[in-house]
Structures are given as C-alpha cells and as structure tokens.
Amino acid sequence: MAAVNLGRTGRKSPAASAVPFAPGALVPGATAAARSGREHVQEPTRYDAILLAGFGGPEGQDDVIPFLRNVTRGRGIPDERLEEVAHHYRHYDGVSPINAQNRALRAALEERLTARGVNLPVYWGNRNWEPYMGDAVRAAYDDGHRRLLAIATSAYSSYSSCRQYREDFADALVDTGVGDEIQIDKVRQFFDHPGFVTPFSDGVREALNDLRVQLSDLDVAREVEVLFTTHSIPSTDAAASGPAERDLGPEGAYGAQHRAVAEAVMAAQTGARPEWQLVYQSRSGPPSMPWLEPDINDVIRTLPERGIRAVLIVPIGFVSDHMEVLWDLDNEAAETAREAGIVCVRVPTPGVQADYVDGLVDLTLERINGTAVTDRAAVTQLGPWYDVCRPGCCENTRLGFKPALAGIAP
Structure with missing residues (x-):
C-alpha cells in the first residue's frame, strides 16, 4: 500500500466553536453506528481510511519555538519562557525523533493492514507540527474518503492523551470546511490491549535477565526496584480523567489505568519478582499547581538507602522512544542513577514491534467487524475501554x- 503524500499548510487549525451533528445524533461527526453514543459499537462499520494521530515535534532548530507555541497555545507563555524549556530539543539539533517514529509506524501499520486483508490507506496528521491534523483530513477528503477511523498514538485516558486529540479532530473538520461530509470515529484507549502490554512484559523479563548476568550476585527480589514511569499531568486533570460516573480514585482513570498495566506486566514475570512502583516524569507546570507525584528522579535518589543496587525503568506511558524518553529518562534519570551509585536499565517502548502494530490492526478490526465486547482483548479488569467517550470525560478543568x-458532549 503506497504511503500518502500530505500537503503542508504550516498551520495548526484554530479551535472550533461548534461541530456538526447529524439529526438525532448524540455524538458529533460520528459514523451512523457510533452516533447513538453506546459505550461499545458492536455493529460493523465500513471505513474508507485510517487517521493516525500524533503529537508532532520540531524537525530543525527554527521549528522549536513555533512548535512550543503550538503546544502551549492559549496559555500566554512568552517566547523567553519557551526557550527555557527548549534545551532538550536544542541538544538534538532541534530535531524531535517523534516524527520519524510516526513515519515508521505508519509504514508498519500499512504493511500489517495489507497482510491481514484490510485495504485502507493510512493518513498521518499531528496535533502540534507538520503534517497537521487538518492536512491529513484534507488529503483524505481530496482522495474521496468520507469515513475515517482514528488511532491516536496515546494509550491512556486524560485530557492531554485522549480528549485533546478529539478536540483536534473537531478543529480539523471545521477548519477544512468538510465537517458536514466527513465522519471520524476513534478506536478505544488501548492501555490494556495485549499488543501494547506484551512488549513491556517482554522487556522487563529480558532486562531482569540482563541484570542477573551483569550483577551475578544480585538478589532480584531485594536489590532491584522497578519504576513504571509516565508523563505527569496536573492533579485536577488526573482526577477528571475517564467518565465521571466511575470512581477510579484520586488520580482518575489515568492513574488507575497505569497501575493496572504495571500489575499486569509484573504478573507476567516468572521467578523472583522485585518491588515496583508507579512514578511520574516530565512535569512542566508552575510550582503553584499540583501535579502527579512522585517524580522519578526523587525516587531514584532514595533507593540506595533501602539497599537497592539496580533500577529498572519501564516507560509504560509512552508508545515510542521520543523526547520525553530520550532526554528525561536516558539522560536525566540515568544521570540521577549514576550519582546514586546504582545500575540503571531502561526497557524499550513498543515503537514498531510486531505485537504493538498487530494490536493496532486488532483495534481497527474491532470497529470494522463490530466485535462483541466479550470477544475483545484486554489484560486488566478495567477494559476493554469505551469506543465512544462518555459525557464529561477527561475535562480540562482550566479551559x-x-x-x-468521538464522544458524547460535553
């Protein structure tokens, strides 16, 4: 299947003030099967194309500040402040690895779709850098496609990892002027699909074996700590993540989902199992605003006093080795471990591993075939998650x- 060439508008779509509803629909911009707002769509749907939705990243020094302006749009942060947080991009010559990773993911997804008999083109659009979401929607429309199934490169529920993508879909439909003709559905959050979890389970197993070789006298159960890490978010956003009617604890669906995945990964291990905990990284908010804690670096500094000789970092919040992994983990967290005098090993993210890519095809086929909920794969008790986001899901409490x-309003 040939890759789709996208035009470059050089512009992020402005925020939409409203999106079109079909008569009688509860879900805007949705296909006929999803308009009623049922939690799971168990009716076959014929799609024309896949919309692969990424975060985006700069691809040169001149791109860094415009990219960060897009990321922080509406927050009034001056360029001087943005430059203060641009140093990790500057370190890599202004090039984020995320776009190259999404190009590779698109190619791998196209290949697996074709191999499994799914003849759908894959259009790739980003939230914050070229090719923008509007580019992808416009290209799909120009090619005659009207029913798109979106796959966001984020596995969990929160404003920034789910709802903000759904807002960008709405912005793109309105900005391109095709909102009355194109429908966009979205696959469910896939945090506990085995295609996403298995690469981490395998990675932990391999890393523990490597540590046993590296430190032949290592007591894995007593001297290794496994740190499952994900992006920190504001505590208020975490509490509002997931549907309001589900009581998932003070960190909402975001925290509950990550903990459930960590438990599944550890349950898949054999032999002596080390202690583990969920930690957070990459905080970017002001000190006055509470964000999820503990920070991974703070935790690593405490490990030697407990007799820990090795730390195993598992980036379960991320689908690829992008900047928050390369800089915040492979540089900053690794340096903290060296200063603490302990061995540090980081597990790879799914990237384009076969299990992960096939899992994305599984999610696509769920919606094409209208797969029954009881036949859907999930490795935790929280899933399979919703096809259609519930009312009030993942509110941004500040905006x-x-x-x-892809959800019932609001």
Missing part, C-alpha cells in the same frame, strides 16, 4: 469543555 468528536 472547560471544547467541541470534540
């Missing part, structure tokens, strides 16, 4: 609800 697709 309120904006128009979004």
